Amino acid sequence: MLSLLAPPRLRASPAGAGASATATAATPRPAVILPVESRPLSLLSRSREPLGLGNNTGDYARLAAALRDDHGIPAAVVAKVSRPDWLRNAAGLVDANYWRGTLQPRPVLDWYLKRVHEAVAEARELGAPDGKISLIGHSAGGWLARVYMQEFGASDISLLLTLGTPHLPPPKGVPGVIDQTRGLLYYVEKNCAPAVYTPELRYVCIAGRYIQGAPLLGNSAVASDEILAVDTPSDGGEAVIISSNDEATPSRATMRARFVGQGYKQVCGRADVWGDGVVPEISAHLEGALNISFDGVYHSPVGSDDEQRPWYGSPAILKQWVHHLLR
Numbered sequence: 001m002l003s004l005l006a007p008p009r010l011r012a013s014p015a016g017a018g019a020s021a022t023a024t025a026a027t028p029r030p031a032v033i034l035p036v037e038s039r040p041l042s043l044l045s046r047s048r049e050p051l052g053l054g055n056n057t058g059d060y061a062r063l064a065a066a067l068r069d070d071h072g073i074p075a076a077v078v079a080k081v082s083r084p085d086w087l088r089n090a091a092g093l094v095d096a097n098y099w100r101g102t103l104q105p106r107p108v109l110d111w112y113l114k115r116v117h118e119a120v121a122e123a124r125e126l127g128a129p130d131g132k133i134s135l136i137g138h139s140a141g142g143w144l145a146r147v148y149m150q151e152f153g154a155s156d157i158s159l160l161l162t163l164g165t166p167h168l169p170p171p172k173g174v175p176g177v178i179d180q181t182r183g184l185l186y187y188v189e190k191n192c193a194p195a196v197y198t199p200e201l202r203y204v205c206i207a208g209r210y211i212q213g214a215p216l217l218g219n220s221a222v223a224s225d226e227i228l229a230v231d232t233p234s235d236g237g238e239a240v241i242i243s244s245n246d247e248a249t250p251s252r253a254t255m256r257a258r259f260v261g262q263g264y265k266q267v268c269g270r271a272d273v274w275g276d277g278v279v280p281e282i283s284a285h286l287e288g289a290l291n292i293s294f295d296g297v298y299h300s301p302v303g304s305d306d307e308q309r310p311w312y313g314s315p316a317i318l319k320q321w322v323h324h325l326l327r
Helices: 017-021 057-069 083-094 098-101 108-126 139-154 185-192 255-268 315-326
Strands: 009-011 031-034 076-078 134-138 156-161 202-209 228-233 240-243 290-295
Touching: 017 083, 031 057, 031 108, 031 139, 057 315, 076 108, 108 134, 108 139, 134 139, 139 156, 139 185, 156 315, 202 315, 290 315
Parallel strands: 031 076, 031 134, 134 156, 156 202, 202 290
Antiparallel strands: 009 290, 228 240
16 A cells, blocks of 8 residues: 655744735735755855856756746746856855855855846736745855845845755754855845845745755664655645555665765754755744745756656746745
């Protein structure tokens, strides 16, 4: 008998979030999608993502089209980024703060912030009557969106929705853990505005629970990471993941779980946590935001499969969060 994992869950909803969720739908606003570097900004990265340099604008074309054509978003603009553009981050190597682990977003990320600003301007021109837009940040694009809002202002932003974003810096003093952002996430935590969920500005942070990691050594038991299919009930219910773990009991840690666990450890200091294969669930949520977790959701559009390894933008998963853009 096949066992069903729990459906997607809402977690740690801030006060007042439920009331806003039931409010009458507003005119959909344009959205700007922030592409992500597939590897953290540090050249010491141990990321397990499948790309060599970084995602580009084209990797999000299908998501943008689905937002426009299937869900009524008037415009979905992807910030223009090519894979070679990520080599610009090597400029941080000449900054002494890189080597001290105290790197700041500017000037090393000025090029990216400029691309976001251009995309925001384009979306506003296509835009809503009130001039407001939504930001969708995937992975590091989520905390880069927070930097953008801090540097350029948030008066035009009505929603920041993040998908698998490592919002929290890794804990200090954990053996074997290297801050892959070389201080950038510590800067974000200290200097960027805290998350809120208000009628004027809403933060929605979505995490994926695709695979549980495991320590590199030892006999840790983890749940099976073999996924057969995604089943979306025809009545519009939440997607659930069908697991091949027939007995619904933990299995011995696979080599894959140990490998993924080492990536999780670099992000949150622990290997034995759930995550989307790259970013741990506990790192993808922010205090003060509306925090949501989806079972069976993989981190990246690259290497994903809509049926057996869906990512955040796959059709069945998109249906579960797109309503946040329609309020």
